[in-house]
Amino acid sequence: MLRTRGVDVVRDGRYLLRGIDLTIRPGEHWALLGPNGAGKSTLLALLGAVSHPTRGEVDVLGRRLGRVDVRELRAHLGHVDPRHPLRSPLSVREVVLTGHAGTIEPDLYRKPAPETVDRAELLIATLGMTALADAPWTTLSQGERGRALIARALMPSPRLLLLDEPATGLDLTARELLLDSLDLLRHQHPELASVLVTHHLEELPESTTHALLLRGGERVAAGPVERVMTTELISETFGHPIRITRHEGRWTARAAARRAPER
Numbered sequence: 001m002l003r004t005r006g007v008d009v010v011r012d013g014r015y016l017l018r019g020i021d022l023t024i025r026p027g028e029h030w031a032l033l034g035p036n037g038a039g040k041s042t043l044l045a046l047l048g049a050v051s052h053p054t055r056g057e058v059d060v061l062g063r064r065l066g067r068v069d070v071r072e073l074r075a076h077l078g079h080v081d082p083r084h085p086l087r088s089p090l091s092v093r094e095v096v097l098t099g100h101a102g103t104i105e106p107d108l109y110r111k112p113a114p115e116t117v118d119r120a121e122l123l124i125a126t127l128g129m130t131a132l133a134d135a136p137w138t139t140l141s142q143g144e145r146g147r148a149l150i151a152r153a154l155m156p157s158p159r160l161l162l163l164d165e166p167a168t169g170l171d172l173t174a175r176e177l178l179l180d181s182l183d184l185l186r187h188q189h190p191e192l193a194s195v196l197v198t199h200h201l202e203e204l205p206e207s208t209t210h211a212l213l214l215r216g217g218e219r220v221a222a223g224p225v226e227r228v229m230t231t232e233l234i235s236e237t238f239g240h241p242i243r244i245t246r247h248e249g250r251w252t253a254r255a256a257a258r259r260a261p262e263r
């Protein structure tokens with residue numbers, strides 16, 4: 001699905017990413033973790049064919065960036081950006097339908113085909129949004145928008161779903177609904193691969209299979225969660241002693257207890 005080899009991104013003489021090697025296969029669900037400024041969004045922009053590396057190779061769905069029409073490639077990717085720049089008062093259904101052509105605004109001159117509308121309804125239901133299908137976007141809560149944007153990103157049946165901090169700003173219930181929807185989606189589409197960026201381990205769905213830890217633009221570790229989501233590696237990534245626990249498939253992170261001062 002995705003392969004990067006020796007990827008550097010340099011802007012204004014500064015390395016934002018350095019020597020990144022990563023391979024993502026169908027059915028894998030990656031967490032991209034790291035502190036502020038680690039390079040997570042920079043890497044996600046490469047994986048989503050939104051920008052190019054300064055050096056190294058990026059293959060997205062088997063196509064080498066720099067040699068393909070990125071607009072054509074993007075049509076096969078589902079990209080969920082919580083800063084979706086919608087300005088007009090569309091309904092949830094209309095927003096989800098714009099995912100078919102990957103535009104922000106609907107095509108006023110072309111009515112969507114009945115099967116496209118059916119698919120939108122199905123995805124709206126999968127994300128638990130049927131009761132709000134006619135609600136105007138402007139009145140939705142952030143959590144409802146998040147779920148609608150995932151439905152939108154799934155319209156073109158992407159093989160790869162990229163999620164940039166989808167749970168940021170959500171209250172507890174909204175976050176749990178979102179994570180449940182992601183678990184369900186991954187269960188229903190076993191070939192789908194995904195990459196989810198977050199700072200918070202509590203925001204990782206149970207179905208997460210792999211993690212890439214980034215610090216200062218460099219890879220601290222990458223691989224299956226059992227090997228990578230450890231107290232030691234997460235502490236190294238965030239530059240602070242953090243204790244990781246996993247309970248019923250979900251993770252929590254706490255600063256390691258300070259030692260009582262010796263008397």
Ligand SMILES: Nc1ncnc2c1ncn2[C@@H]1O[C@H](COP(=O)(O)OP(=O)(O)OP(=O)(O)O)[C@@H](O)[C@H]1O
Pocket residue numbers: 011012016034035036037038039040041042043199
């Ligand atoms: N176009 C650019 N030119 C120069 N520096 C940039 C550019 N874009 C991002 N940066 C810098 O690159 C670093 C990595 O940014 P990036 O947004 O990828 O980090 P991040 O891990 O997503 O951070 P956050 O968790 O804060 O969202 C930051 O220090 C940022 O200021």
